[in-house]
Amino acid sequence: MSWTVIWAMAAGAYSFKVLGVIVLGRFSTGSSSVFNDVTSLIPAALFAAIVVVQTYDLNGSLTLDARAAGVMAGTVAAWRRAPFVVVVVVAMSVAALARRQTLL
């Protein structure tokens, strides 16, 4: 990979971040507005999608493997109000176990 690509990636990735904070962030006032209401829901929509992508996506196709078992177990832990650490450790353990058993 050439250095040009790396510099371009750095500039591009940073531009997206600045665009969001400076340009889109200008409309975020703290008081209630349609814009704030909509953007307050972005984490819900995007993080749920991140969970789906990280769990089921394998190079662009939907896959059911040990990750799904781990995340499912983590979700149950989160549902039962387990602390962050417990959720993550449960997910890791179950995924590792499922993989070792070659169940999935």
Added chain:
Amino acid sequence: MIRRIPMIRRIPAMAAHRSEGLLLAVAVGVVALTFGVLAVAAGLTLAQVAVMSALVFTGASQFAAVSVTAGDGSGYAAFASAMLLAARNSLYGPVVARLLPRSIPGKVAASQFVIDETTAVASAQADAGRARDAFWWTALWLWVLWNLGSVLGALLGSVIGDPSTWGLDAAFPAGFVALLVPHVRRMPGRVAAIAGAAIALVAIPITPGGVPLLLAAVGVVPGWLTLAKLRRATTGEQPTPEQTTGERSTVGQATGERSTVGQATGERSTVGQATGERSTVGQATGECSTAGQATLQHSTGQQQRPEPPTREPPTREHR
């Protein structure tokens, strides 16, 4: 040595919002090892790995660019796929903008750290102070461990085994599940999350990497429609005397902010309180409800379109 003792004592008591960031960063650090290994295998030099992790600093983009390069893709293709994955960071700007420094140079500098993990940990906090603290601690841990991991991975190369065997690939999405919890306590967030997840699921097989997440942002629309519907129901039902005076702040408390809307519509106990208040207010509310509606419409402007006060109480509708 003496100075370290209080530090050590503080670790068990580390505030939850900081430990969440740290734990996530540790997981990210191990992912960074994989990135370093793959990057060197794809032909990048150690310097290139280090510069990329420090400056690009958005993991998904870096993985995409490296995997395109490993598959003999062109520089343009690598750049394009990286940008598709970086674009979503724009959407986090409005979410965290209020937590960042007020000055433009401060905001410009802080922007580098506006990514999935920092936004997730910050926006999962209950109040702005903790959210700001969480943002910066997560940013610090992430930046240090992401760079450290990348460089170590590049140096050690294939000596490191596949981290997925430790279940680490499940740790990352599970961490996001935990950080998602505060966002799905109330119905609008729940609707947005379900919609976002469904869109991503459909989009994964038919769109290039990064696009599923961009499309998932559309999930805020049904979420917002739910919010607007709840709010209409709330304002249609509970005009208290303070509201009839048309003071914006009071109306704002009942209808404006997300957290308060949740209290008024989502949780049973608070709804109970609201109903209790109403009975105390009694006939005054009932009598001037029409006037209240008129003032309410006027004072809150474009925020909502109150419906006639004859609507069903919100309590029954959403449980």
